[in-house]
Amino acid sequence: MTAPSRAARPAVGAGCGPAAPAGRTWAGPVPSAAEAAGPLSLDGPEAFGAVFDACFAEIHRYVAQRIGTDHAEDVVSETFLTAFRKRDAYDPSRASVRAWLYGIATNLVGRHRRQEVRTLRALGRHGPDADAPGHDERVAVRVSAQSLRPDLAAAVAKLDRRDRDVLLLVALAGLSHEEVATALGIPYGTVGSRLSRARRKLRAALGGGDPMLDPEEAGRG
Amino acid sequence: MDELETLRELYGEPQADPFLGARVRGRVEAGVRERLETGARRRAGAPGRRPRRPRLPWALAVAGVAAAVTAVAVAVPQATAGAPGAPSRAAAVSGRSVLLAAATTAAAEPAATGAYWRVRKLHRRPHPEPLGRGGNRYRVAESRITELWVARDGRVWSGSRELGAHPAGKADEDAWRRDGSPAEWSSRGYVLSTAPEQGRLRAATGRVPFSMAGRAMTFEEIQALPVGAAALKDWVSRAVREELAAAAGDGGGAGTESGAGTESGAGGPLDGVVADALSGLLWSKPSPPAVRAAAYRALAEMPNVRYLGEAADERGRRGAAFSFTLRTSPEPVRRTLIIDPGDSQVLSSTVTGPPGSGGDQVELVLEAGWTDDEPSAPGLP
Numbered sequence: 001m002t003a004p005s006r007a008a009r010p011a012v013g014a015g016c017g018p019a020a021p022a023g024r025t026w027a028g029p030v031p032s033a034a035e036a037a038g039p040l041s042l043d044g045p046e047a048f049g050a051v052f053d054a055c056f057a058e059i060h061r062y063v064a065q066r067i068g069t070d071h072a073e074d075v076v077s078e079t080f081l082t083a084f085r086k087r088d089a090y091d092p093s094r095a096s097v098r099a100w101l102y103g104i105a106t107n108l109v110g111r112h113r114r115q116e117v118r119t120l121r122a123l124g125r126h127g128p129d130a131d132a133p134g135h136d137e138r139v140a141v142r143v144s145a146q147s148l149r150p151d152l153a154a155a156v157a158k159l160d161r162r163d164r165d166v167l168l169l170v171a172l173a174g175l176s177h178e179e180v181a182t183a184l185g186i187p188y189g190t191v192g193s194r195l196s197r198a199r200r201k202l203r204a205a206l207g208g209g210d211p212m213l214d215p216e217e218a219g220r221g
Numbered sequence: 222m223d224e225l226e227t228l229r230e231l232y233g234e235p236q237a238d239p240f241l242g243a244r245v246r247g248r249v250e251a252g253v254r255e256r257l258e259t260g261a262r263r264r265a266g267a268p269g270r271r272p273r274r275p276r277l278p279w280a281l282a283v284a285g286v287a288a289a290v291t292a293v294a295v296a297v298p299q300a301t302a303g304a305p306g307a308p309s310r311a312a313a314v315s316g317r318s319v320l321l322a323a324a325t326t327a328a329a330e331p332a333a334t335g336a337y338w339r340v341r342k343l344h345r346r347p348h349p350e351p352l353g354r355g356g357n358r359y360r361v362a363e364s365r366i367t368e369l370w371v372a373r374d375g376r377v378w379s380g381s382r383e384l385g386a387h388p389a390g391k392a393d394e395d396a397w398r399r400d401g402s403p404a405e406w407s408s409r410g411y412v413l414s415t416a417p418e419q420g421r422l423r424a425a426t427g428r429v430p431f432s433m434a435g436r437a438m439t440f441e442e443i444q445a446l447p448v449g450a451a452a453l454k455d456w457v458s459r460a461v462r463e464e465l466a467a468a469a470g471d472g473g474g475a476g477t478e479s480g481a482g483t484e485s486g487a488g489g490p491l492d493g494v495v496a497d498a499l500s501g502l503l504w505s506k507p508s509p510p511a512v513r514a515a516a517y518r519a520l521a522e523m524p525n526v527r528y529l530g531e532a533a534d535e536r537g538r539r540g541a542a543f544s545f546t547l548r549t550s551p552e553p554v555r556r557t558l559i560i561d562p563g564d565s566q567v568l569s570s571t572v573t574g575p576p577g578s579g580g581d582q583v584e585l586v587l588e589a590g591w592t593d594d595e596p597s598a599p600g601l602p
Contacts (some may be wrong), residue, residue, distance in 0.1 A: 026541045045253060052249060056242050064235035072235070077245050083253040123231055149231050156228070171225040172232060174410040177403075189356065192405055199592065202224040 024050055050085070052080055062173050063105050067112045068119045075112065079105040095182035102173050103183030106165050117157045124153025155205030159198055166191055167198035225410060298312035316528020317521045319541045319562050327503075327565035330510040335591030338371045338507040342586055347389055347579035348413060352406045359396035360389040360579060361406070361413065366420070366587075373508040375440035377430035382420035382599040386413040389580065420598030431506055433457070434498040435464040440507065448511035452517035457498045457519075461491050472504075492525040496545040500558055503547055504567035504586060512575035513565065534585060536558045552576060555578040564589075 059079060064072035083090075090100055109116065118191050157162060165184060169175045175183060177191045184191075238244075295557070345413050351358040369378035386406070390393035404415045429437035434457070441530070447453045502508040502516040520526050525545050532542035544557040552575030560570045566589055572582040587602065 046259075048253070048433075052246060055238070056245065060241065060245075061235055062235070062305065065232040069235050069238070073245060077248045080245075080249045081256075083257065084249070084253050088260075123233070123529065136372065149227065152224075152227060152231055156231075161420065167228075170407040171228045171410055172411065176352070176406050177405075180407070183285070192403070195407065196405070197223055202228065206224055206227060 022141065033115045042199045045075070048084055051083075051097055051101075055098060055127045056080075058098070058173075059101050059105050062102065062168075063109060065172055066109050066119065066168060067115045068122075071112060071115050071206065078108055081108045093146060099175060099179035102179075102187070103170060106184065107171065110161060110165070113161065120153040121150075149206075151205050152202065155202055159201060161173035162186075163198040163201075166194040167202075172197060223412075225412060228396055229410065236536070243568040252314035263485070311383070312575070316541075316543065317524075319528065319560075320517050320521035320526075320543070321544060323560055323562045323565045324514040324521070325560065326403045327517055328510055330513075330565070332509060333373055333591055334335070335593045336372065337594070337596065338373075338590065339368065339588065339592050339594070339596075340505065340590075341366065341585065341588040341599065342584050345583045345585075347581070348386060348408065348581040349448050349577060350408050351414075352408060353396060353400050357396050358398050359384040359393035361393065361397075362389045365414065366602060368422075368596075368599045369439060369505075371430075372586070377421055377425040377440065378596040379425055379430075380420060380422040380596070380599045382601070383418040384416050385415045387415060417601060420600065422596055422598040433501060433506075434461045434494055435468065436460045438506075443502075443506050444509055446502070446508070446510075446512045446515075448515050450522065452514045453512065453515040454461070454495065454519040454522075456498065460497050461494050461498060465491070465494075492523060494548045496520060496523055497547055497556060500556075503560070503565075504558075504570075504589065529557065532559050536568075536585060537584060538568050540568050547572070 056076070060076045062070055063075050063079070067075065079101060083101055086104075090097070095103070156167075159167065162184075166180055169180045169183060176190060177195075180186075180191045181188045186194075263391050274323040288348075344367060345362050346364075347362045351360055353359050364384040366384065368378075370378040370380070388397040398500055403539065406413045421515045429439055431438040431440070431443060448546055499516045499519050503513055520543070523545075527544050529542035529544055531539060533539045538559075538561070540561045542557055542559045544555050547554045547556055552581045554575055555572070558572045559570075560566065561568055569586065570584045574580065574582060
């Protein structure tokens, strides 16, 4: 048994939709989901401004993870402009604004494939922004030696683009199968098959069983 | 850690330039304005005349959103910290006698009757988000088995086996079938599967295998705990205060002074943590019989440990239910233990989570005590 857990990963995107991946632990109560500020709509510039403010940080995080911060600014701007341009095509009954924005961002990231591969190579060799100022805590939390995974980065780079899109929308954006399907405009069942294929390849790259798996808390009381 | 978590670790958190949001907002705003102007010009059909700038009251809209968010945060209903209904004096008396009876049973147990002390638990935890498609939503719960093996010389092994995620109740199961009985879901960056995984067993080398209220403890330290109820409670209270002070010191925060007063009969703010640490000695650690008995006696004297009467756990095993509040803020979290006074074993623990946790977290003790079996990876239940 443990004292109530204090640590939780910073919630991302509160107000835009469900929080992006939160730390998952068997110890202590699960942190509650960030409540959405209500349904977002794209009707009118005011509403669009609200969508921008609610979703910018989350979309930027995702794009910057995939193609690096230098290129993310342009792509994120383009994502919101595209969303505004195509706002008449948005159907709130089919997708959340959040999933729709992720879909647009993913399509735009797809035009920067070489940049994505370069970003992955850098992540595998040097880790994510390890020398960025203000990141001491996060860097300290990670076991930095473990996060250097050239093998894993190479495996992600080698994935079919469509498989990679599904994988990263699940792993980085925290979307559900349904949201991925609407974001990318693909059938629900296709999400599962692409995800399985991508995960299989990652597992192979990581070399089967993960010795780091921690059967935590069995005896930690 | 699964491959998706490893992947997130690889990607890390990108750095965020503090002015980036405003900068991109400016760009998007300009782009939107340009687009609206182009549209207006096209409609006006008069290229020579400068169209009126469309009004973009974003600042206002933003203020409105911020206010709405604040309102939502404030509007979260404040649940009361206390449990419903104060216990009657009679219930308090009988609860105390149940715990004292369990203490007597615990004290009478032989110290070690096998090569290993072993506890095997079934854990069930609701997934915090509903799954499914469209209007057809349902909840699933994830289960796993954990085992802890402790040799008489203090060596420790821990085992675990994920049992997969399954619909939480009957209505959830029906909704799951309507969803096409999927065997996998993605949610919050994780993939949940109905399939059980392989069991794993790991020797706890290179780390202190036990902890109490955040304090790392060795097998020897557990064997050396005080065997008097008051002395044990004092020891635990002190450990709780020191761990909290250390944690606050790490974070540079203050406010640990309020932790004083756990020895007082009135009950201090840390009583929940103290009760939790004491109860951990009953069912999650290889405590010697005299220490278990002392823990039962100490719990019997704690005013925040409430007797709920007879109850059955999810396997239908009957016992006496006790509960205490683990924390009161932001939302109250309670632990309810069902114990069997006949053999002093804890049968189950239920943590009633805060809103948003998706439901109760249940642990069922499947086996506890001494055995001559050799440590091995956990089998299916």
